Amino acid sequence: KPKAIIIGAGIAGIASAIRMATKGFDVDIFESNAFPGGKLAQIKSEVFRFDAGPSLFTMPKYVDELFELAGKNPIDYFKYERLEEICRYFYEDGLKLTASADLNKFADEIEAKTNSTAKEVSAYLKKSETIYEVTHKVFLERTLHKIKSYIHWDTLKSVLKFGQIDAFRTQSKANSSFFKDERIAQLFNRYATYNGSNPYQAPATLNVIPHFEYHFGAFLPTEGMYSITTSLVKLAEDLGVKFHYNKPVDEIKYSAESKLKIEGIICDEELIKADVVISNLDIWFTYKNLLKNFPAPKRLLQQERSSSALIFYWGIKGIHPELGLHNILFAEDYKAEFDSIWKEKTIYKDPTVYINISSKHIKNDAPENCENWFVMINVPSNSGQNWDILIAEARQNILNKMERILKKEIASSIIFEQILDPRSIEAKTSSYQGALYGNSSNNQFAAFLRHPNFSSKIENLYFCGGSVHPGGGIPLALLSAKIIDENLNIPKSIKDTFAN
Ligand code: FAD
Known part of the structure; x- marks a missing residue:
């Protein structure tokens, strides 16, 4: 069988593996972490479970279609519900709005x-x-x-x-x-x-995004966001894909005959040959670390990165009925918040606070009489800020804001805490500068300034994931794998192998 190697078991890497397996390839995924999912991972304490990254799930059809492609029934692997309530919004002047899915x-x-x-x-x-x-x-x-x-x-x-x-x-x-x-x-x-952009700079074309939530719907997997990862890993394994964890790939190898052609990868100092290689890494690290001596497309790689995030995973004692699954506590001066993130590259003193509480729907995510709060604010990507000081200040500002808006003291209810910041996002998922969504979409040409899904120089080298076309977020990362699938240029020699 012809062989495909996927570098990275992020969501797009897993989707690519499934697509290649259904095409008849023998597929191996090499992942540097001990677990799959990349940003779509989870955090577990003895009693609390948190989705580590994404909490908003739209366009589940892009997940379902992977099961269908493999001839399976999606609900045998993965279940989700359509939410009746999209988000609760709280303003400093006392206004509260509940965005119902019923428009x-x-x-x-x-x-x-x-x-x-x-x-x-x-x-x-x-x-x-x-x-x-x-x-x-x-x-x-x-x-x-x-x-x-x-x-x-x-x-x-x-x-x-x-x-x-x-x-x-x-x-x-x-x-x-x-x-x-x-x-x-x-x-x-x-x-x-x-998608990690600034509404005061980004084109109004981004007003397309609410259509995904209000028309196609907002969803929640019944076992949490991480079950998107685990169910797709299960499907991939059922199709014969082999996952190799704790295996960082060191280099992408290509041979320089008349045309540059993929040869395989180097992992643990060993050359592992492949007919097709798909890199799921942030494109910046693909060039910097795996294609070291290859000329990088500087203009594409120097685009402004999307914003990053600071997240507090708090196990909270007590139940808070005024909060739902998704909640936003808005900054009073939104423009000043974005100026702070994008111009001053620092954390704003009155940040907009997003609180996601999956235990509102998934009872096992927190013990009785407790809730799991995923508390996130937008912050700039990492350019060497003094994060320890900024995080301590932000934590206090968030708690003050909660006290002002929710009229409750929260600090003493925190019985578990873990923190993710731009540095740890970069370290755990190799996302350059800890950006959540690859490049920002702060200009009209952003769509054209993302790296293509294939290499025009090295035959049979492809790229998927949130840092390449069509962009970041689960639906788009899944679409990157689909675009590769639809544009796979299978050379005659490999087609002949299929025929045999
Ligand atoms: P990544 O998740 O970036 O994974 C890449 C993988 O490659 C990692 O597992 C990494 O370990 C591995 N790797 C790196 N280097 C190597 C190497 N040398 N060898 C082998 N493996 C390697 N999206 C949404 O749709 N909704 C949301 O609500 C949302 N919220 C988010 C909140 C947070 C805090 C974060 C961090 C992200 C959020 N996103 C959200 C974005 C979404 O998570 C990403 O766009 C998507 O998961 C990216 O997937 P990916 O396929 O690009 O891979």
Whole structure:
């Protein structure tokens, strides 16, 4: 059988392994950690369980389709529920909003409690849908790096409608024009952070993101986000994929005949040969560490990185009914928060605090009368800040904010604590500067400035994951594996092996 090697068992690496196995390849994944999942991992204490990274799950169809591709029934491996409530929002002036998945209900609540109207909400989400319709096939589901994508009818249609994607003003400008009440503009500005960007710089095209939640739905896997990883690992293993943990790959080997051609990888000083190699590493580290003597595409690698995060995993004594699964405690001055992250490269003194409590739905995630709080703020990517000092200040500012908004003292209820910061994100997942989503989308050309999913110089070398096209986040990382699958250039010699 022809052999494929995947470097890294992040979500896109696992998806690539499944796709290659279903194509008939003999597949091995080499992973430097002792566990799969990369950013999509979990943290366990004796009594609490936390999803370490992602907590928002959209577009489950991209997970389901991997089971279907392998001829399996998804629900035999992986179950999830559609959420009735998307998020609870809290403002410093006392305003509280509950974003129901029932759009009419949410729009009515906005009209009843703010200066914005239900009509504004529906006009905004209509625009969000239009942007999705124009962009998804071209920018998300296909490679942008092959001529064939551009001679497609859908692409031509999209080019004709390019004016509708709102690429020439910032997201915050657009949202202030949609909503009379700045607090509602702020609520929708937050969607820029779903791919680590700044709403005061990023194009209004990012207003496509709410369409994923309000139209396709927000979901929660019944056994937690980490079960996305474990169920796909199970599927891969059932298809014969071999996982090698604690095996950091040191080099990608290629032979220099008439055309550069993949030869395999070096791991533990041994050459392991392969017909196809797919790197799931952050593209920056793929070039820096694994293709050391190969000329790197400097312009693509020097793009601004997405933001990072500071997360406190808190085991909390007591039940807090005012909080739901997803909660946001907004900064009073949102612009100042983003200036602080993006211009001053530091943590803002009054950060927007995201609290995710999976035990609201998954009872085993916390003991009785306790909750598991995943408390996250957006912070700049790592450029050598004095994180220990910044983290201590941020912890106190977060607790003060919780006390102001929730009207409760929280510090004394914390019975378990672990912390993840840009340095540890970089160390644990080899994400350059600890960026959560690869490059930022702070400019109109960001989609074109991500690395392609294949090497145009080394035959049969491919790239998947959040740092390459089409971008970061679980759905897009899964799509990167799909794009490789659809553009796999299987040489005749390998096709002949399949035929035999
Ligand atoms: P990664 O997760 O980056 O994994 C890469 C893997 O490669 C790692 O396992 C690493 O150990 C391995 N590796 C590195 N070097 C080597 C080597 N030399 N040899 C072998 N293996 C190696 N996305 C969402 O959709 N929703 C969210 O709510 C969300 N929230 C997030 C919150 C946090 C705190 C974080 C960190 C991320 C969040 N994301 C979210 C982003 C999402 O997690 C990522 O976009 C996605 O998981 C990236 O997957 P990936 O395939 O690029 O691989």
